[in-house]
Amino acid sequence: MEFLRTLRANGLVVRVAVIAAMGGLLFGYDTGVISGALLYIKKDLHTGPLAQESIVSVLLIGAAAGAILSGYLADRISRRNTKILSGTVYVAGAIGCALAVNVPMLIGFRFVLGLAVGTASFVSPMYISEVAPPKARGGLTSFNQLAVTLGIAISYLVNFGLKDVSGNWRWMLGVAVIPGAALAIGMLTVPKTPRWLVEHHRDDEARQVLTRLRAGLPDADVDGEMNDIQCSVREGRQVRVRHLLGRRLRPMLIVGLGLAIFQQFVGVNTVIYYAPTILQQTGLTADKAITQTVSVGVTNVVFTIVAILLLDKVGRRPLLVAGTIGLGVSLAGLAVYFASSTLQHSVPWLALVALLCYIACFAIGLGPVFWLMISEIFPQRIRSKAMSVTTVANWLSNFLISATFLTLTGAITRTGTFILYTGIAVIAVIFFAVRVPETKCRSLEEIQSGIDHDRAAEPETASGHR
Ligand code: BGC
Numbered sequence: 001m002e003f004l005r006t007l008r009a010n011g012l013v014v015r016v017a018v019i020a021a022m023g024g025l026l027f028g029y030d031t032g033v034i035s036g037a038l039l040y041i042k043k044d045l046h047t048g049p050l051a052q053e054s055i056v057s058v059l060l061i062g063a064a065a066g067a068i069l070s071g072y073l074a075d076r077i078s079r080r081n082t083k084i085l086s087g088t089v090y091v092a093g094a095i096g097c098a099l100a101v102n103v104p105m106l107i108g109f110r111f112v113l114g115l116a117v118g119t120a121s122f123v124s125p126m127y128i129s130e131v132a133p134p135k136a137r138g139g140l141t142s143f144n145q146l147a148v149t150l151g152i153a154i155s156y157l158v159n160f161g162l163k164d165v166s167g168n169w170r171w172m173l174g175v176a177v178i179p180g181a182a183l184a185i186g187m188l189t190v191p192k193t194p195r196w197l198v199e200h201h202r203d204d205e206a207r208q209v210l211t212r213l214r215a216g217l218p219d220a221d222v223d224g225e226m227n228d229i230q231c232s233v234r235e236g237r238q239v240r241v242r243h244l245l246g247r248r249l250r251p252m253l254i255v256g257l258g259l260a261i262f263q264q265f266v267g268v269n270t271v272i273y274y275a276p277t278i279l280q281q282t283g284l285t286a287d288k289a290i291t292q293t294v295s296v297g298v299t300n301v302v303f304t305i306v307a308i309l310l311l312d313k314v315g316r317r318p319l320l321v322a323g324t325i326g327l328g329v330s331l332a333g334l335a336v337y338f339a340s341s342t343l344q345h346s347v348p349w350l351a352l353v354a355l356l357c358y359i360a361c362f363a364i365g366l367g368p369v370f371w372l373m374i375s376e377i378f379p380q381r382i383r384s385k386a387m388s389v390t391t392v393a394n395w396l397s398n399f400l401i402s403a404t405f406l407t408l409t410g411a412i413t414r415t416g417t418f419i420l421y422t423g424i425a426v427i428a429v430i431f432f433a434v435r436v437p438e439t440k441c442r443s444l445e446e447i448q449s450g451i452d453h454d455r456a457a458e459p460e461t462a463s464g465h466r
Helices: 002-009 011-045 049-076 079-098 103-131 134-141 143-161 168-174 177-188 194-199 203-214 222-235 241-245 250-265 268-280 286-314 316-339 341-346 350-364 366-374 380-435 444-457
Strands: none
Touching (some): 002 134, 002 286, 011 049, 011 079, 011 103, 011 143, 011 177, 079 168, 103 134, 134 143, 134 286, 134 366, 143 168, 143 286, 194 203, 194 222, 241 380, 268 350, 286 350, 316 341, 350 366, 380 444
């Protein structure tokens, strides 16, 4: 398999991708840890529902703000240095949360953590996609998504392991210092991306870095790749965020925003945050529900590994479309389950099976493909700004769905909520099949020139893109 051959041929590329992916770990750990920690924060700091909601959701708002800031920083101080900064801010945020003496202080430091998480969430895939060889870019960039899922799984284990320790929530939140520091220190040891270096007129350095990143790869063409990067950087005019709305970039913006919004609107984080609640509603005790939730975390990791092995072989589109169909069917299954008391009595395990199928299908498609594709489809000159815009949309959608799940199930029942998510999954499948291009095995510059070529061939009014 081409992907595994690349891993064996060039250790540097793998090391660099693993260190950069540590950003995903921060993101995942935080997503998973708070539900457990909250149980104890509630008691210790005497928080009501509003304060609890604020403690959870302020991170998502911070992440959106972090994503806005880092679109600028990634261009200005480099992708590498932005990630060093994000690791450092994360360490400060984690220490602040662990030592918080009251709710406002905790909320303040959760916001700081959010800034770091939002930054890491897209600068990590961006960095990896800019150093990876085209034939292994899908798998390598998705190391980041693997780290997200590992972060979630590790947080479940930490919550479980610390459940009887006194002052445990401080440890749960404080342990996050480790991946934060590892990211900041690790990134000091890796190079800046060749694309960023060329953009800053440091072509000789860029060539040296690219030569090291392609050493040992049988079909490496350093001259050709350098040339493509230089052309795309030099040809591109200075672009601003508003240019994303212009005729040339708008179709890709729509693809990026569609992926960002659908990734959250199919309800993945209601499953991550509320899996124990959903399972408890099937009649399980709290203890059993929490134990079974671990299997959701593990399934997420395992199927992300499957995706990593397949993305550069079968392509992004087939996994995206098939995965979203699968998760739609699982959501319909959950809706039917909660509508039928007969099913709930005769096959109570069906809800867990549906949740596991759901997370497996998300993990092979929409989970990794969103972050991968937004790092591939935008031209060099606007990549960081465009990724920042789509990442903000993703965090705000995450906020919206997480904040409304419990209200929604109260208002339109669990069945109604899962029917709604199923409907959204159906629309997502149609959107992906019609608009999302295949980017497998093409260099970032080829993808862009293909898009430009399509644009040039289209009449002024056309907007469809495949
Ligand atoms: C999503 C997160 C989600 C995670 C689950 C990521 O791709 O952006 O919101 O929690 O996948 O694995």
